[in-house]
Amino acid sequence: MPRRSAAHVADSRASAVEAAVDLASVVGLEGITIGRLAGELAMSKSGLIGRFGDKEAMQRAVLAAAVERFTDAVWRPALRSEPGLPRLEAVVDAWIGHLRDRVFRGGCFVTTASVEYDARPGPLHDDVAAAVRRWLGVLEAEARHARAAGDLPADRDPTDVAFELHSLASGGGVAGRLIGDAAALDRTRAAMRRAIGLPPASRR
Amino acid sequence: MPRRSAAHVADSRASAVEAAVDLASVVGLEGITIGRLAGELAMSKSGLIGRFGDKEAMQRAVLAAAVERFTDAVWRPALRSEPGLPRLEAVVDAWIGHLRDRVFRGGCFVTTASVEYDARPGPLHDDVAAAVRRWLGVLEAEARHARAAGDLPADRDPTDVAFELHSLASGGGVAGRLIGDAAALDRTRAAMRRAIGLPPASRR
DNA sequence: ATAGAGGACGAACGATCGTTCTGTATAACT
């Protein structure tokens, strides 16, 4: 068995987390099992859990990594667009795109985690809630900018806009995947665009 | 230990299922445990599972009961309203109402089950998908009726309307509960009304 | 050259998982 340098060790922890993200996107953060994950990574259970301390610490690391992956896929590209409505439009496109490209093997990770912990208190609940609040805040700030620029009706509450976008994306992603509706993502995109006053189809 | 008559037996099975629905709405259909449920019902594990055969059969019975409960709370009351837009409005009110009244202890059961099985094949996936498809079909038929009556724009796709209502309700319910936003249900209701062309607040 | 730190292993822990089997007490039927 080849040994690993310190750099490889860090890689190994990161790759363990990434594998766990993919696994959890299918079976849920609560559905992860040390044994199963260790098996997929061809590691021993003790070697795996040793990296994190205990299972909950691992779950929190996995959640953080998933949030990072989501941010990379959806938010970061949108930063290239102008603040306000153009950026919201870019977010919608990237959001639908990351669902279409299956950035998460089993559907949006944060949605899965939200459902798992919405009624179960604990550190993981708090982590998920904090991540969602942060994301809603980002969307709301962008909506506020758009409204100030006159790109959204003056009587449209930015908080409502953010909440509506989030609801549509998470609800639509789940339902579409569940019932196997190929057009679901298009419907979701159209609905999200409607929510910010854009025509159903992009001009591109 | 007192014995039970046949009628009591049926009651016992039904009450076991109802307790399981409440439990599963918190921990998920996959999170149910024979031992834990038996404990809550003050029964032995073998006595409990004996009613159903195996765990999967129990889960399917629990899911069916949850769908029934949802139908009772959301659809059946709306049947008193005129078909078309009035009935859709009643559905929205009842839908939000059943979330507010916590008909399910841990948030909408079907949403939880949708997320659990959207990426996991099997009989339970098929059951959940069938239930959601049926519900979307009901909403779509009502939207189609509303459009024919001129209460929805002619270019509004009834399938889109149904999908949008469902996405908003399930996504909004989860997010609101997760982040503990008391206004979330109001936001969701307003968004759902917007989706069917109604003003944010009901006239009542 | 050698001591130390740290990562990973295999084995084992008690607990709990879903399931099966057996015994028994009651209800329903003849």
Add this chain to the structure above:
DNA sequence: AGTTATACAGAACGATCGTTCGTCCTCTAT
């Protein structure tokens, strides 16, 4: 009243859960 059917308890099953332990191996630093 005697027989059959049924519903449940209790014990036990192999498997797997998360975790802990002691040991080995490799790398780094002195």
